[in-house]
Amino acid sequence: MTKNATEVHSKAGPLARYYQAREAGELREDPVQEQVMMRLQELYTALDGYEEKFEPGKGANGFLSRVLGRGKTSDFPKGYYIYGDVGRGKSMIMDLFFEEAPVRAKRRVHFHAFMLEIHAAIHEWRYMSAEDRIAKWDTDKDDPIPPLGRKVAHESRLLCFDEFQVTDVTDAMLLGRLFGELMKLGVVIVLTSNRVPEDLYIGGLNRELFLPTIAMLREKMNVIALDGPTDYRLERMKGMPTYYYPLGEEATQALSEAFWRLTDHDVADRSKVGPDVLDVKGRKLTIPVADRGVAVVSFKKMCGAALGAADYLQIAWHYHTVIMVGIPKLGPNNRNEAKRFVTFIDALYENNVKFLCCAEVPPEDLYEEGHGHFEFQRTVSRLMEMQSQEYLAKGHAV
Template sequence: MTVAALYDSRAREGRLMPDPAQRGVLPALDRLRAELLDPPRRGLFRKPQPVRGLYLWGGVGRGKSMLMDLFLDALGPSVPTRRQHFHAFMQWVQAAMNKARARGVDDAILPVADEIAESARLLALDEMQVTDIADAMILGRLFQRLWAQGVTLLTTSNRPPSDLYKDGLNRALFLPFIALIEENCEVLELASATDHRQGRLTGARRYFCPVDAEARAAMNALWADLSGGESHPEILRVYGRDVEIPAFHNGSARASFYDLCGRPLGPADYLALANAVRVLLIDEIPRLGSDNFNQARRFVTLIDALYEARVTLFASAAAAPDRLYVEGEGSFEFARTASRLMEMQGASWGQGVADRSAAAV
């Protein structure tokens, strides 16, 4: 069954909401499917020539991940495929390279690329986003080897190739990889006017207090809706350090107050988080004061970063925003944070973030 036929079938069943922009990219997906299902083109003693891949980009919530999974369902098992979230893939690459170096391999990229090529003819990477210089320096040579080995790339991203690793350190060294993507992949924008995820959140309550069974159940229900029951830890690399977000799925994340503010994180970490997510759930914000002053200061910095990035925030807390921090050093300054928390509960908050995501995430 073609991707278009499967899309129409699931729309009739009510499993997806038809979208003209999504329909507009189905021919490209069907082109990719048809070419992958053709017998591999080989030269004498040479690896098969890779099918030209697809780089699908657009704002968060437009259905890119859904279309990737739909494509893989339509493709079926006959084409060996590796499907991973981009950050999980890069974590695996880094670990595999470290193992190769431990064996005394001089150029660790080559055996890692060859291992991928031996098991997959199609590499499907969801949510390509390059923020770490170590990843940036690896990608060009890694994919040059993969394409030489006949591997086809299907990837989604919130930004076009030309904006990957934008303003990154030594970005000039990354530019050849952008040229390789444009050479080896059809670049297509999913320019939908509809944020399908945001529609599920419209009118939803965003702040729950106190932290009781009802609040926990409400937060669990929100996360189940956002994640579809599928999530994974996400590692953000910030200046060579790893910052772990316990649960992440397709631009939405969930963490406890202590995950985010109980550890020695700083402004750069919170900015990286704000740029990586569109929706964030924070569980169990406690009352703040002199006993947890350092955590309170981090929380203020975190909310500032989320506010400036217009991230949609859901939270469970011990008290209403204006009662979280009522006495002690810093309580007066916390008034601005309380005001921002209350503003972020508005139904329209975060509506404009899709434009930011498409251009800058």
């Protein structure tokens, strides 16, 4: 252990957790990761007592006075924009920081899910009367961004975004104003991305209108690279089969070993591996086993229940790897389940989620004949492609 590690080890915060994981053999020594963790430890220290200092109703030095312009936004801690190639540990670092961050009103959310919420709120705004806007949003102005920013700021003093990217012109036009409003209100933003800020929305429609947002990210956030030489995710999956058949103890054991390789935890150790509860449009979706971006689900629970694209997208955005057990042979007799499985695989494939599974038969025999067979062939093709090294090397949700 380095001298810095020794000094920090007994203290609280994400850096101490990082060193503990390294000592336990869950992480290997990585100087680039360590430097990023040191920077996040500094933010952890700056956030200690932050909510109380800027709590509404604290008088001249309080949050409201700063919002109203009687304080300096430079007093707010700067957030972080952490970028780097796939598999360098960005999500792991974000997890450690978020779990330790000394903030009660904090939220970690996939950027796609957050933007869906923002668009839904703006859609609702457009159809509200002036009276309803005053009652619900406390404003008579015809601009939803300031009240929406206040709402987000009230709910979360710390926002952590994983897999940040901009691919939609509407998001591109909205982001600058929304992030600017949140930062003005003292919301601390930490995000990870596979792209350096200057490469966001590259080649996009009217990209020149997005350039001020890139400049704002550079000015208002600490931009740091996590660019070590090792793709840990791909290295852990090297040589690992992803599709096991037939069903049975051998396949189950193989997937248990795969979970161990990906997370350093035993799939049966419930003190370490979940469950997770995802929010899907106000509904709760329970993932029974999850750890370090890896989820374990059953075909019966995912495709036998009344779930749909919104549920599967939340899973695809939240986890970089999904392990599914118990996939039966499909056909007209269980066509509803087969249709849900098609939607499930589409959501994973379109977000570059790694998929490991055990099934009764190989992919090409999953739906051999009967009504629905032809439509299922695209899913067979995707299941085959998802086993390739080229697919496994892709970045999550890129």
